[in-house]
Amino acid sequence: MINERNTLSLGPVRVYPDKTSLYHQGDDTVSIYRVNSGVVMTYRLLADDERQITGFCTEGDFFGLSSDETYCDNAITVTSSGVQTIRVAEIESDPKLQRFFLSHSCKKVEDTQNLLATLTRKSSEARVAAFLVMLAERKCRMEKTVDDIRIKMPMSRTDIADYLGLFRETVSRRLTDFQSARVINLEDVHTALIPKLDSLRTCAGIAA
Numbered sequence: 001m002i003n004e005r006n007t008l009s010l011g012p013v014r015v016y017p018d019k020t021s022l023y024h025q026g027d028d029t030v031s032i033y034r035v036n037s038g039v040v041m042t043y044r045l046l047a048d049d050e051r052q053i054t055g056f057c058t059e060g061d062f063f064g065l066s067s068d069e070t071y072c073d074n075a076i077t078v079t080s081s082g083v084q085t086i087r088v089a090e091i092e093s094d095p096k097l098q099r100f101f102l103s104h105s106c107k108k109v110e111d112t113q114n115l116l117a118t119l120t121r122k123s124s125e126a127r128v129a130a131f132l133v134m135l136a137e138r139k140c141r142m143e144k145t146v147d148d149i150r151i152k153m154p155m156s157r158t159d160i161a162d163y164l165g166l167f168r169e170t171v172s173r174r175l176t177d178f179q180s181a182r183v184i185n186l187e188d189v190h191t192a193l194i195p196k197l198d199s200l201r202t203c204a205g206i207a208a
Helices: 088-092 095-119 123-142 157-164 168-179 196-203
Strands: 014-016 021-023 031-037 040-045 053-059 074-077 081-087 145-152 187-188 192-198
Touching: 031 088, 040 095, 053 196, 088 095, 095 123, 123 145, 123 157, 123 168, 123 192, 123 196, 157 168, 168 187, 192 196
Parallel strands: none
Antiparallel strands: 014 081, 021 074, 031 081, 040 053, 040 074, 145 192, 187 192
């Protein structure tokens, strides 16, 4: 296991206001980014100008990795976000960094496979539950807890719906259903308390 703290030489944290573009699809890949605080959304513009959201990056997540010399997606801050960077040239000259980002890339592939599995679920309930589980598990990794997990959802219901391939109204209804079933407690429009993560995993069809 490669220790991130000892391996990476990241630049200083730069704070960007919400709705700030960090790079655009097709720009030269100069740096890889890491979220220090806040939320960053990545998305692609398809041939018909439709938007496909590819991820929501939270604290500790890297984004901007590309197998090409240009970025394959766009990145924009959802909230005020602290972001650090590491230059691609530095990675290319350091075997330890190459191993670290190879491991990270494998994890991104796994996340993509999980997203595809989520999007192919017929149940909107399972899709929304899987999205909440994803946010909760990230929080668990940061705080080492499995119960009474408080997650932030600063992205709009429309963004969540686009990510999951649902309608905005459907996302709102499913969240209300989870609230009624006491699977989550919606403290406000952007905050949910998850008393028992296993209950939410069951709704998502994910093995505990």
